[in-house]
Amino acid sequence: MEIEIRRGPWTVDEDMKLVSYISLHGEGRWNSLSRSAGLNRTGKSCRLRWLNYLRPDIRRGDISLQEQFIILELHSRWGNRWSKIAQHLPGRTDNEIKNYWRTRVQKHAKLLKCDVNSKQFKDTIKHLWMPRLVERIASTQNVEFTPNHYSPENSSVATATSSTSSSESMASSFYGDDQVEYGTLDPNGGNWFNGGDAFETLWSFDELNKWLLQ
DNA sequence: AACAGTCCCAACCGCGAATGA
DNA sequence: CTCATTCGCGGTTGGGACTGT
Incomplete structure (x- = not known):
């Protein structure tokens, strides 16, 4: 049948079945796991649910400034x-990073009317966005971050701080301090990026345009 | 309050790689 | 070696949440 x-x-109910089965028997063999756990799901679906949502070490909440920096840095090296x-952002899933890139970074490329893979946009990230991120990170409290020397081989330096609650408080202080300073971007008087996102408040529209026209 | 438009993320799909019979 | 199955990755999308009018 x-x-x-x-x-x-x-x-x-399905989540509970999956979690309790994995806690007893471990991950892997997803198709048979699905059957044994009494789930009418594909093995693929079970794997995805576990890795992207149910795993106990998943880290939730806003992407911190350090994490943003690491994403930009590593994406410039490795692409998609x-x-x-x-692997270099403990607790973050590939799906989450992919979504972050698509919703935030690609949106900026679109607003600036340039291709996300163009040299122009990559240069903007490298020479404008990332230095600005570094400034913001350095200016926030008690953050040990050495972005100039960040490398995947030495990722513990950056990730050690990003996994603490200090990044959350840093983000909130950032919102509070700079919403106005970087928020008045729209040539028409409004807020160009609708505000709200730390990444989006790092630079002004004029600044970006100036850079792009260089 | 109601509606429309936009954003965001969980989940799906297709495909190539890895594994095993 | 060949074929079938499973796994993992990257791209895409449906729909709920949010925002603006």
Whole structure:
């Protein structure tokens, strides 16, 4: 008899079944795991749910400034190698980083009317956005961060601080201090980037345009 | 309050790589 | 070696949440 495979959002009951099964038997062999756990889901679906949502070491909340820097840095080296980038951001999933890139970074490329893969945009990230991020990180309290020397081989330096609550307080102080300073970007008087996002308040529209026209 | 437009993220899909029979 | 199955990655999308009018 064919059992209908479930799709779409996971229920609390399904989550509990998956978590309790994995806690007893461990991960892997996802297709058989799905059957054994009594889930009418594909192995793929179970794997994705566990890795992106149910894993106990998942880190939630805003992407910190350090994490933003690391994403930009590693993406400039490796491109869309999301899982590889995620390995250097403990608790963050490849899916989350990918979503972050698409929703935030690509949006900026679109606003500036340039291709996200263009040299122009990459240079903007490298020579304007990243230095500005470094400034912001350095200016916030008690943050040990050595972005100039960040490398995947030495990622513990950066990730050690990003995994503490200091990054959250840093982000909140950032919102508070700089919303106005960097928020008045719209030539028409409004807020160009709608405000609200730390990444988006790092530079002005004029500043970016000036850079792009160089 | 109601509606429309936009944003964001969880989940799906397709494909290539890895593994095993 | 070949074929089938499983795994993991990157791209895409549906729909709920949010925002503006």
